[in-house]
Amino acid sequence: MISELLINAFLVTIMLSIAIALIKTRTVIFTVILTSAYSLVAALMFITLDAVDVAFTEASVGAGISTILFLAAMAYLPKKEEESISSEFIPALSCIILGGILIWCSFDLPEIGQLTAPIHQHIAPEYIKGSKENIGIPNIVTSVLASYRGYDTFGETIVVFTAGVAVLALLEKKNPAKKNKSQPKRKIRKNA
Amino acid sequence: MHNNPILRISTKILFAPIILFGLYVQFHGDFGPGGGFQAGVIVASAFILYSLVFGIEAGKKLFPSNVNLILLAFGGILYGGVGIVSMILGDEFLAYNILGSSPQSGQHTGILLVEFGVGLTVSNVMIALFNAFSSYDKIKEK
Known part of the structure; x- marks a missing residue:
C-alpha cells in the first residue's frame, strides 16, 4: 500500500513538473516533446491503475504517433510561440476555481477498486x-x-x-x- | 535523406521486428493487452520511421500511396462487412455468434476480423497523414 502511494506520488510529481515546464516554454518543439513525455508518464499512471490496454494506447498513440504527426505539422509553424496573453490573472483564477471544484467533488468519489461502487454494479x-x-x-x-x-x-x-x-x-x-x-x-x- | 550510417542500419534492423511486434499485438489482443488501434499505430510507426530516414520518396516506393488509400478504406469496409455478413446469415448487425459453428468460435472469428479492420484503417490513416504533411511541404517549396 505504501509502495503504491510512493509510486503515485513520484508520477504525479513528474507530471506536475512537466506541466509547469510546458507553461514556461515558448519553443514549439519543446512543447511537442514535453507533451509526449507527459503522455508517457500518464501511461505509467494507467499501469498503476491496472488499465494495461489504456496504458498501451496512451504510450503508442499519445507518446508515439501523435508526436511524430505534430512534428510533421510543425514545419508550417513559426519556431517560437508569441507572447499573446495580455493578462495572466483571469486564466489563473479560472483554473484555480475549476481545479478547486474538481478536487472538492473528488471527495465524494468511491475508493478505487471498491466493489460496491455503482460503476461495478451496473x-x-x-x-x-x-x-x-x-x-x-x-x-x-x-x-x-x-x-x-x-x-x-x-x-x-x-x-x-x-x-x-x-x-x-x-x-x-x-x-x-x-x-x-x-x-x-x-x-x-x-x-x- | 539521412547519410548517418547508425540511423540507416538501425532502421533496417528495427523495421521487421517492429512490424512483427505490431502483428503480435494485433492477433494476440484476445489474450493479452492490445488490439487493432495499438497494432495499427505500431505498424504505421515502422513505415514512418522508414520514410523519416530514407526519405518520403523511398517510403512511397516501399508502400505505394494508392495501395495505402485502398487499404485505408478497406479496413472500414471489412468492419462493416462483418456486420453485413452476420445480417445476411440471419442475425443482427455485428452479432458474431452466427459466424462460426458454435457461438464462441463465431465470436472469435468476428472479433479477429473486426480488430483486423480497425488495425488496417488506423495504420493506413497514420501513414497517409504523415505522407500528406510531408508532401504538402514539398509542394509549397516548389
Missing part, C-alpha cells in the same frame, strides 16, 4: 461473466471493445477514417489555388 458483472462464458476470450477489454460495444468501435473506426480523409482532402491538392492558400495553413495551426 453492467460490468454481466460483461465479466459473459466474456468467459459466451465469448471465451480472456481479455475482457477486447470482448467489450469488439463484441459488446461493437457499434461504438465501428463508429470510432469510421471517425479515424473520416479524419484521415478530411486531412487528405485539405492537404493533398496537387496545385493549391492561390486564394485558398491560407486555408490549409489555418487548419494546421488549429491542430497543433
Whole structure:
C-alpha cells in the first residue's frame, strides 16, 4: 500500500513538473516533446491503475504517433510561440476555481477498486461473466471493445477514417489555388 | 535523406521486428493487452520511421500511396462487412455468434476480423497523414 502511494506520488510529481515546464516554454518543439513525455508518464499512471490496454494506447498513440504527426505539422509553424496573453490573472483564477471544484467533488468519489461502487454494479458483472462464458476470450477489454460495444468501435473506426480523409482532402491538392492558400495553413495551426 | 550510417542500419534492423511486434499485438489482443488501434499505430510507426530516414520518396516506393488509400478504406469496409455478413446469415448487425459453428468460435472469428479492420484503417490513416504533411511541404517549396 505504501509502495503504491510512493509510486503515485513520484508520477504525479513528474507530471506536475512537466506541466509547469510546458507553461514556461515558448519553443514549439519543446512543447511537442514535453507533451509526449507527459503522455508517457500518464501511461505509467494507467499501469498503476491496472488499465494495461489504456496504458498501451496512451504510450503508442499519445507518446508515439501523435508526436511524430505534430512534428510533421510543425514545419508550417513559426519556431517560437508569441507572447499573446495580455493578462495572466483571469486564466489563473479560472483554473484555480475549476481545479478547486474538481478536487472538492473528488471527495465524494468511491475508493478505487471498491466493489460496491455503482460503476461495478451496473453492467460490468454481466460483461465479466459473459466474456468467459459466451465469448471465451480472456481479455475482457477486447470482448467489450469488439463484441459488446461493437457499434461504438465501428463508429470510432469510421471517425479515424473520416479524419484521415478530411486531412487528405485539405492537404493533398496537387496545385493549391492561390486564394485558398491560407486555408490549409489555418487548419494546421488549429491542430497543433 | 539521412547519410548517418547508425540511423540507416538501425532502421533496417528495427523495421521487421517492429512490424512483427505490431502483428503480435494485433492477433494476440484476445489474450493479452492490445488490439487493432495499438497494432495499427505500431505498424504505421515502422513505415514512418522508414520514410523519416530514407526519405518520403523511398517510403512511397516501399508502400505505394494508392495501395495505402485502398487499404485505408478497406479496413472500414471489412468492419462493416462483418456486420453485413452476420445480417445476411440471419442475425443482427455485428452479432458474431452466427459466424462460426458454435457461438464462441463465431465470436472469435468476428472479433479477429473486426480488430483486423480497425488495425488496417488506423495504420493506413497514420501513414497517409504523415505522407500528406510531408508532401504538402514539398509542394509549397516548389
